[in-house]
Each structure stands twice: as C-alpha cells, then as structure tokens.
Amino acid sequence: MTKTVAVDFDKVIHAYSKGWQDGTIYDPPLPGxxxxxxxxxxxxxxxxxxxxDAASVASWLADRGFDTVVDVEGPKHPKREFWNEQDALLVTDRKLPAVAYIDDRAIRFQHWEQALHDIGNVT
Incomplete structure (x- = not known):
C-alpha cells in the first residue's frame, strides 16, 4: 500500500515573499x-x-512539469477522502490522511505541556 505525504504550498514550495497579496502566485519555487x-x-x-485557489496552484505546478489533479467538489466530483497515487500531485484545500505533513507553521505534538510551551514561543 502506498503511503501519503502532505506538503503545504506557501513557504514550503512557493517562496511567498510578499504575503498573501490578492491570492496571486507571484514567486518562483523555493530552492530544492x-x-x-x-x-x-x-x-x-x-x-x-x-x-x-487549488486550480491556480495546480496550474503553477503543471507549468513546472508536474501532472496535477485538482480536488474540486461538485455533483459529479465528491471531495476525496484519501490520496494514494504517485503519478500526479493532488492539490486540495484540505489536509487528508498522511504519514507526514511538511508545513512551515507546524508544531510537532509530543504532549500538551510541550505543545503549549512551543506555541507560546511562536513569533
């Protein structure tokens, strides 16, 4: 069975040097x-x-050589509950089940005392 990894877009893939702006994806990818x-x-x-917008992110990734699938909800397309395909990147506005989440704003939970301490140190 294929395991899944989730990756955040802004500040992990897209440099996000100017913040949100109007939602435009304006920067190149981060190195690596x-x-x-x-x-x-x-x-x-x-x-x-x-x-x-998932379609905009998918297009940005496709322009850089990736096959992408957009997780859109509609009468013929219910939102996915899992992602298990290696041949394309799914782009979604949800955090689906995964063995790991790569995100610039994460606090690794070990226990509540540590989590509250760590969140108190966020600037």
Whole structure:
C-alpha cells in the first residue's frame, strides 16, 4: 500500500515573499522544492494542501512539469477522502490522511505541556 505525504504550498514550495497579496502566485519555487517533490513522489503519494485557489496552484505546478489533479467538489466530483497515487500531485484545500505533513507553521505534538510551551514561543 502506498503511503501519503502532505506538503503545504506557501513557504514550503512557493517562496511567498510578499504575503498573501490578492491570492496571486507571484514567486518562483523555493530552492530544492521541485526536486524535493519529485523525490517524494518516487516513494510516496503526495498531495499539496493550500488555502489558495487549488486550480491556480495546480496550474503553477503543471507549468513546472508536474501532472496535477485538482480536488474540486461538485455533483459529479465528491471531495476525496484519501490520496494514494504517485503519478500526479493532488492539490486540495484540505489536509487528508498522511504519514507526514511538511508545513512551515507546524508544531510537532509530543504532549500538551510541550505543545503549549512551543506555541507560546511562536513569533
């Protein structure tokens, strides 16, 4: 069974140097991001989670050589519950089940005392 890894878009793949702006994807990829995604896809199913428009993110990734699938909801397309395909990147606005989440704003939970301490140190 293929294991899945989730990757955040802004500040992990996209440099995000100017903040949100109007939702436009304006920066190039962070150094090593595209190579990192490619390496992950050799072993894992990979999905990108983002608060941006998923179709725009998928297009940005496709322009950089990735096959992408957009997680859109509609009468003929219910939202996915899992992602297990290695041949394309899923782009979604949700965090689906995964063995790991790569995100610039994560606090690794070990226990509540540590989590509250760590979140108190966020600037």
């Amino acid at each position: 991001a595209l190579e990192g995604l490619t390496a992950l896809m050799e072993t894992y199913a990979v999905f990108i989670h983002t608060t941006r």
